[in-house]
Amino acid sequence: MHSELSARAKSLPALLPKWLRDDRRIAILVLAPSIIAVAVFIYIFMGWTLYISVSNWDRPALDLSFAGLKNWQRLVNDPRFHIDLRNLVLFAVGYMSQCIVIGFLLAALLNDRIRGEVFFRTVFLMPFAVSAVVSGTAWRWLQVPSAGINLLIANLGFENFRPLWYMHPKLGMLAITIMGAWQFSGFVMALYLAGLRAIPDELREAAVIDGAGTVALYRHVFIPMLRPVTFTAIVLTGAGSIGNFEIPSIIGTGPGFATDTLGFYMFEQTFRSSRYGLGAAVATFMLFLSIPVVLPYLISVLREEKE
Amino acid sequence: MSLNRLLVGSTKYAVLIAFAAFYLVPFYVMILTGLKPLEDISSFEIWNMPKSLDFGSFREAWNQMDSNFWNSVRITIPGAIVSTFLGSLNGYVFAKWGFRGSNVILFLFVFGMFLPGQGILIPLVWVLQFMGLYGKVNGLIMAYCIFGIPITSLLFYRYYASVPDELVDASKIDGCGFFGIYRRIILPLSGPTFAVVGVWQCTRIWNEYLMALVVLGNPARAPVTVAIKNFSSMGVIPWNLQMAAALIASVPTIAVYLLLGKLFMRGLLEGSLSG
Numbered sequence: 217m218h219s220e221l222s223a224r225a226k227s228l229p230a231l232l233p234k235w236l237r238d239d240r241r242i243a244i245l246v247l248a249p250s251i252i253a254v255a256v257f258i259y260i261f262m263g264w265t266l267y268i269s270v271s272n273w274d275r276p277a278l279d280l281s282f283a284g285l286k287n288w289q290r291l292v293n294d295p296r297f298h299i300d301l302r303n304l305v306l307f308a309v310g311y312m313s314q315c316i317v318i319g320f321l322l323a324a325l326l327n328d329r330i331r332g333e334v335f336f337r338t339v340f341l342m343p344f345a346v347s348a349v350v351s352g353t354a355w356r357w358l359q360v361p362s363a364g365i366n367l368l369i370a371n372l373g374f375e376n377f378r379p380l381w382y383m384h385p386k387l388g389m390l391a392i393t394i395m396g397a398w399q400f401s402g403f404v405m406a407l408y409l410a411g412l413r414a415i416p417d418e419l420r421e422a423a424v425i426d427g428a429g430t431v432a433l434y435r436h437v438f439i440p441m442l443r444p445v446t447f448t449a450i451v452l453t454g455a456g457s458i459g460n461f462e463i464p465s466i467i468g469t470g471p472g473f474a475t476d477t478l479g480f481y482m483f484e485q486t487f488r489s490s491r492y493g494l495g496a497a498v499a500t501f502m503l504f505l506s507i508p509v510v511l512p513y514l515i516s517v518l519r520e521e522k523e
Numbered sequence: 524m525s526l527n528r529l530l531v532g533s534t535k536y537a538v539l540i541a542f543a544a545f546y547l548v549p550f551y552v553m554i555l556t557g558l559k560p561l562e563d564i565s566s567f568e569i570w571n572m573p574k575s576l577d578f579g580s581f582r583e584a585w586n587q588m589d590s591n592f593w594n595s596v597r598i599t600i601p602g603a604i605v606s607t608f609l610g611s612l613n614g615y616v617f618a619k620w621g622f623r624g625s626n627v628i629l630f631l632f633v634f635g636m637f638l639p640g641q642g643i644l645i646p647l648v649w650v651l652q653f654m655g656l657y658g659k660v661n662g663l664i665m666a667y668c669i670f671g672i673p674i675t676s677l678l679f680y681r682y683y684a685s686v687p688d689e690l691v692d693a694s695k696i697d698g699c700g701f702f703g704i705y706r707r708i709i710l711p712l713s714g715p716t717f718a719v720v721g722v723w724q725c726t727r728i729w730n731e732y733l734m735a736l737v738v739l740g741n742p743a744r745a746p747v748t749v750a751i752k753n754f755s756s757m758g759v760i761p762w763n764l765q766m767a768a769a770l771i772a773s774v775p776t777i778a779v780y781l782l783l784g785k786l787f788m789r790g791l792l793e794g795s796l797s798g
Contacts, residue, residue, distance in 0.1 A: 239701040243620030246701070250613050250676065251628060253669045258635035261643035261650075268645055278649075322542060325535050332539075338784060339543045342550070345780035345787070346773040347730035349748045353755055353769045354549035357556065357762055363566035402546065403791060410792050448795055451637075459639035462732050466755055479733075482641045487737060492645055499641040510637040517796050518630060 262503060268496035276490045287493035291501070299473045300481050303389045307477070308457035310393030311400075315453045316446065318397065319404025324434065326405075327412045337409070341402035348399060352466030355395040356382070382467050388474035392463050400456065404449045411445035412438065444520075451513040458505050478502050550770075557581055557767035564762050584754070584767035590743065591750035592771065595729055598660055598746055602667035603724035609668070610675020610720055615709050617676065618683035619691050620701070629680060633796075636673035640733050648737060663738045663746075667728050674727075675720050678793050682716045683709065715786075722783050723790030726776050747772035 272283040291297050322340055326333050343351060358364045359381035366378050381391040415438065423437050461479030469476040478498055486495025556564065557580050558573040585592075617629050647666060648657060656662030686709065694704050732748040739745045742753055751772055754765045780787050 240620060240622060242701040243616045244622060246612050247616045247625075247628075250609060250672050254632055254635060254672055257647070257650075257666075257669045258638075258643060258673075259631070261646040262638070264646040265642055265644075318542070322539070325539055330535070336539050336543060338781070339546050341784075341788075342777065342780065343546055344791075345726060345776045347732060347748050347751075347776075349730075349732050349751050350769045350773050351549070353751055353765055354553050356755070357566075357569070357766065358549060358552055360566045360569075363569055367567065367570060398546065398549065403795075406788060406791055407795060452795060455637055455639070459641070461641070465732070465736070466752060479639065479641055482644075483733075483737075486645060487648075487740075496645055499639075499644065502639045503642040506638050510634065514630065514634055514637070514796075518626075 262500075265496045265503075266500050268492055269500045271493050271496075273492040273496075274490070274494065283493065287497040290494055291497045296473055296476065296481060297498075300476055300478050303473075303475070303477060304457060304460075306387070306389040307393055307396070307460060308454065310390045311396045311457055312450065312453040314393060314397035315401045315404045316449050318401040319449065320408050320442075322401070322405040323408030323412055324438075326409055337406075340405050343399045344403050346399075348396075348462035349466055351395045351399050352463040355398070356467050359391055359394075382470055382475050385471040385474050388470040392460075392467070392475050395463050396456070396460070400453065404453070407445050407449055408442060411442045415441055447513060447516070451509060454509045455506055458502055458509070553766040553770050556763055557584075557770055559763050561761060561763055566762075580763040580767040581771065584764045584771060587754075587764070588747065588750040588768055588771065591745055591747050594660060594739075594744060595746040595748075595772075598664055598667065598735075599725055599728045602664050602671065602728045603721055605664075605668045606671030606675050606724050607717060607720045609672055610677075610679045611710075611713060611717065612705075613672065613676035614679025614681075614683050615705055617680040618686070619688070619704070619709075629676070632673040633677055636677075640670075644734070644737055647734070651738060658739060658741055658744065660739065660744060663735060666734055666738060667731070670734075671724055671728070674794055675724065677796075678720045678723070678790065679713075679716060681793055682713070686712060718783070719786045719789045719793070722779060722786045723794060726779060726787070729776050 268280070269287050270283055270285065271279065272281045272286070273279045274287075322336075326336060360366075361378065361380045361383050365381075369377055379391075380388070382388045384391065419437060419441075420433065423433050428436065459479055460477045461483065464470075464475050464477050464480040465483070467475055469480065479502065482495050482498035482502065485491045485498065552569060555573065556569065558577055560577050560579050563574065617625055651657040651662045651666070654662070656665060690708050691704055694708055699707060729746075730748065731746075732752075735746050735749050736752065739749065742750070745753070747768075751765070751768050754761070754768045
C-alpha cells in the first residue's frame with residue numbers, strides 16, 4: 217500500500233504544485249476554460265449590450281460615453297417598435313398554437329403504431345433538418361399573392377379567396393407563422409410522441425377497463441400526463457418567437473413593416489445604420505422578454521431531475 | 524362496428540397524408556422550379572412540370588455558390604469536432620466530479636443557450652475585430668465552438684449521469700486519476716453520444732444564419748445560408764437559381780437526417796431537456 221502511494225507520487229512531475237495533484241482540482245481546471253468562455257461570451261457580453269444601450273454610440277466610431285435613457289426613449293417612441301411588438305404577439309399566437317396543435321394531433325395519430333409510421337415521422341420532421349433561410353426562400357415563392365398557392369386555391373373553386381399572404385399590410389405576420397410552423401411543428405410532434413410512448417401501457421389499459429373511450433382517455437389521462445411536454449413546447453416556441461429573425465431577413469419587412477420582427481429591427485439598426493445604442497436597447501429588450509419565458513421552465517426541469 | 528372502424532382509419536390516414544403533403548410541398552416546388560430554365564419561370568406556371576430535364580439552374584447556382592459551400596464545410600467540421608470534444612470533457616466533470624456550485628454553473632450554461640442571440644452580437648463583433656478575427660472564417664468557427672459549449676456539455680452530462688458511479692469509484696480504487704478514468708471508463712462508453720452530439724452540432728452549425736451573416740457577411744467568405752440570402756436579394760428575383768441554391772444548401776443536412784435519423788431524434792429530445 218505504502219509503496220504504491222509513493223510510486224504514484226513519483227509518476228507525477230515533482231515540479232507540479234501540490235494542489236494540482238488532486239483530481240478534483242484537475243476537474244475544475246479542465247472546466248475552467250469553458251466557464252471563462254461562457255462567462256465572457258454570453259454573460260459579460262449581455263451586460264455589455266445592456267451598457268451600450270445607455271451609451272452614446274450611434275455612429276460607426278466607438279463612443280461609450282454615458283447617455284442615460286436616450287436610446288430607450290428613442291426606442292419607445294419609434295413607431296416601428298410598436299409595430300414589431302404587435303407583430304410579436306401575432307407571430308407568437310399563430311406560431312405557438314400551430315406548432316402545439318399540429319404537433320399534438322400528429323403525435324396522437326401516430327401513437328397507435330400505425331402502418332407507415334416511420335415514413336410519416338420522417339416527412340414531418342424533415343423541414344427541421346434544413347435552415348430557416350431555406351424555409352423562407354421556398355415559402356416566399358409559394359406565397360406569391362398573384363400565383364403560388366393561390367392558384368391551387370382557385371383550382372379548387374375558391375376563385376374569390378385570394379389571400380395576400382406575407383404582402384398583407386396588417387396580417388402579413390400570420391403568413392410568416394406558417395413558414396415557422398412548417399419547420400417546428402414536426403419537432404413538437406416528436407416531443408409529444410416520445411411523451412406518449414413513455415406513458416405506461418397499464419395506465420391506458422386501466423382507463424379502458426374503466427370504460428374510457430378514446431376522447432376520455434386523452435382528456436383525463438394523456439393530456440394531463442403530457443403537461444411537461446406541453447410546457448417544453450410552449451417555452452421553445454415562445455423563445456423562438458422572440459428571437460425570430462431569419463424569415464424577415466429573407467422575405468423583407470413587408471408593407472408598413474407588417475412582417476418585421478424585433479430581431480430584424482435590431483440587426484438593421486445596428487449593422488446597417490450603425491445605431492449601436494438603439495440596436496443594443498432592442499437586444500436588451502429581447503433578453504428581458506426571454507428571461508421570464510425561459511427561467512421558470514429551467515428551474516422546474518432541473519428540480520425534477522434532481523429528484 | 525367495422526364500417527365505423529374503417530371510417531376512423533381512413534380519416535386518420537387522410538389527415539396524415541394531408542400533412543405529409545404540407546411538409547413536402549416546399550421541397551417539391553423547389554425541385555420543380557430548380558429544374559426549369561429561367562425563361563420558363565413564371566409564378567403562374569409554378570405547378571407545371573418542367574418541359575424537359577434541365578439541370579442548368581443547378582449548375583449555375585453551384586458555380587455561384589460552390590465556394591460558399593466549401594466555406595460551410597470548413598466551418599462546420601472543426602466547429603462540430605471542437606465543441607463536441609469540449610462538451611464531453613465538461614459533461615464528465617459535471618456528472619462525475621461535481622463540486623460546490625457546479626450545478627449552478629451547468630444551469631447558467633443552459634440558461635444562456637435559451638436566450639436570443641441578438642443579446643451578444645454587438646460585443647461579439649467588437650471582440651472579434653479586436654482579435655483580428657472579424658470577417659474571417661476562423662472567427663466564426665471560434666464563435667460556434669464557444670456558443671456550442673452549453674448544448675454539448677448538457678447532452679454529455681445527461682448521458683454520463685446515467686453511467687453508474689460504482690464504475691468510476693472502482694477505477695479510482697485501482698489507482699486511476701481524472702484522465703485515466705476518462706480514457707478507460709468514460710470514453711469507451713461514449714461512442715453513441717459522440718455520434719448524437721456530433722450530428723446535432725453539424726446540423727446546427729451548417730444551418731446557422733444570424734451569426735454567420737453578422738461575422739461573415741462578405742459574399743466570398745460567407746457560408747451557404749448567407750449565400751441563399753444573397754441570391755434572394757438580387758434585383759430581379761431568379762426563382763430557379765434561388766430554389767436550386769436552397770436545395771444544394773440543404774442536401775448535406777437532409778442526407779444526414781435521412782441516414783442518421785435516430786441520432787438526430789435523440790439529440791432533439793435530449794437537447795430540449797425532455798428526453
